[in-house]
Amino acid sequence: MTRPHVVPEDFPREPSPGLLPGTQPKLLVREMDGRYYTGLTNEELWTRYDACEDLAGQLAEYALRKMSAAGLSLDDALRQVEKGLKAKVGAGKWDFSNAEIAWMLHRTRKLLSSM
Numbered sequence: 001m002t003r004p005h006v007v008p009e010d011f012p013r014e015p016s017p018g019l020l021p022g023t024q025p026k027l028l029v030r031e032m033d034g035r036y037y038t039g040l041t042n043e044e045l046w047t048r049y050d051a052c053e054d055l056a057g058q059l060a061e062y063a064l065r066k067m068s069a070a071g072l073s074l075d076d077a078l079r080q081v082e083k084g085l086k087a088k089v090g091a092g093k094w095d096f097s098n099a100e101i102a103w104m105l106h107r108t109r110k111l112l113s114s115m
Contacts, residue, residue, distance in 0.1 A: 005042070005043075007045055007046055011049050011052070011103055012102075013045065014039070014099055048100065052100050052104050055104060056104045056108045059081050060108045060111035060112050062081065063078060063080070063081050063112060064077075074109075077112075078105065078108065081105070085101060085104065086101065089101065
């Protein structure tokens with residue numbers, strides 16, 4: 001028996017962004033297997049969380065290397081991590097929301113404090 005995926009409560013659960021023109025109110029939904037969904041499915045949410053958790057771990061290891069090699073403080077290392085992360089997202093290389101970026105930076109700080 002497999003355990004269900006558990007996404008922490010503090011992970012962002014943003015609705016899917018969408019804009020539909022017109023004067024009548026519209027509901028943005030997707031049809032999948034005969035069901036209609038707004039926002040992310042549980043599996044999609046898990047996939048996004050898993051990617052963010054994995055990247056936060058990698059960012060923590062990177063920041064730790066920078067702190068020991070270049071003598072950076074925790075705050076300076078995290079500023080570099082944030083700058084690089086936002087640059088990748090801004091260039092379209094990575095697809096993370098602003099809320100996910102904030103969550104990863106918070107998670108990276110938390111991981112570093114336990115290392």
